[in-house]
Amino acid sequence: MIIVKVGGSEGIDYDAVCDDIAQLVSAGQRLILVHGGSSLTNEVSEALGHPPQFITSPSGYTSRLTDKRTLEIFQMVYCGQMNKGIVERLQMRGVNAIGLSGMDGRLWQGKRKKAIKAIENGRTRVIRDNYTGTVDEVNCGLLETLLDAGYVPVLTPPAISLEGEGINVDGDRASAATAAALKASDLLILSNIPGVLSNFPDESSLVRTINLSDIDDASENFAEGRMRIKLLGAKEAIEAGVQRVVIGDARGANPISRALAGEGTVIS
């Protein structure tokens, strides 16, 4: 069983991703796809007159400020346009995909952070109208039922709070939680760079392997914003028993097969 996370950044070729999935699935690979939609959410938010805002936590992680209206736009893009666009691409290739958000069937459940701290001009601000959280529990039964029946689940944030509200969760960490819960052999986190770069954005500075014990150092020493979250997800997955995490490139042909072959940053 492999979990494939493909980001929502520019340059990612979803047709190539879906070609690759069709090949792998027809060869018998059990697979779940998790996708993002960040860049398109920014565009749609602008177009609908509710421009995106990002905040930085005291520990240095950047995330989307998710008020109720942002969550609604987020759902439109992630669960509507992106998710159904991918389901359609897969169905056109003969893959019987089912698109679900983390809210459906309480697939990804976690606590909503009702107040979060953000650093703004050097000062700490507390934000309350915020719908974000983390995935603490994965509905493995639902995923296994669908996989056993021959479907390919295509999963997307938001997740769901204990109270039943939609919450924006990080897609990389949600896929790590999914891989951990299902005891996947591999978690592939693909985006629009070749992997962890020791000298970002110089693509020739790809770090080929990182050991679990070195993740914190790598994160501190050379990972930029988004990559730090991917490394956090990788660490969580490996610690929970996933054999291998590959942070790879979703640009170009066969991005999943290439990551499975070890192209990118391999963490184990």
Next chain:
Amino acid sequence: MIIVKVGGSEGIDYDAVCDDIAQLVSAGQRLILVHGGSSLTNEVSEALGHPPQFITSPSGYTSRLTDKRTLEIFQMVYCGQMNKGIVERLQMRGVNAIGLSGMDGRLWQGKRKKAIKAIENGRTRVIRDNYTGTVDEVNCGLLETLLDAGYVPVLTPPAISLEGEGINVDGDRASAATAAALKASDLLILSNIPGVLSNFPDESSLVRTINLSDIDDASENFAEGRMRIKLLGAKEAIEAGVQRVVIGDARGANPISRALAGEGTVIS
């Protein structure tokens, strides 16, 4: 087993619909909800600079002109904002809802009408960049698996073509096809009027019962645009073995229980 269709028109109280579902489901009622999103799709289409266009077929039915961009906006609103908004409302009431479009798992499959005829200023025009169709096959296995596992399916157009493309289908007829395929006892089609009106829009002119053999006459004599499609769906459902169709009102408290009690236009 009952199938409840709730339209996407103004004035519909989705909180009341979800309150009612929570009560019915906790009392053991097996239920599938199908929803619309037409009015919100119009708003979002305007806001995104791709205003909605409607066409009238030679036989007098009005429908949304669905080019590729319209389908994308349609998916954003129906599968994203509306579907997840309803799933959230149900989850907050303790109902384990799962939102699916007709594309997911090929839930609603049918032929895409690649060329459709429209009447414009008295002349017939052929439109080709169009993604619409009808539901010819329902994936009962998927729905039964979810129902047996205790989930409440929340279904929305689009459906999927034989080739795997998203196609806009009429929600009333899709719920009729679902009710027929699952041999539901009741199909409740709820919108923002009390039922079939013999003198539209005079709400005191409610027609309390229609027999199957009188549907065509009713449709011709006093049903306005949207109601003609509901009557067509009702006819298709009854002919396929559904015991009773109620066309009722989704405004106000307990709209489903009221329809089950026979409030609205009862067709059998």
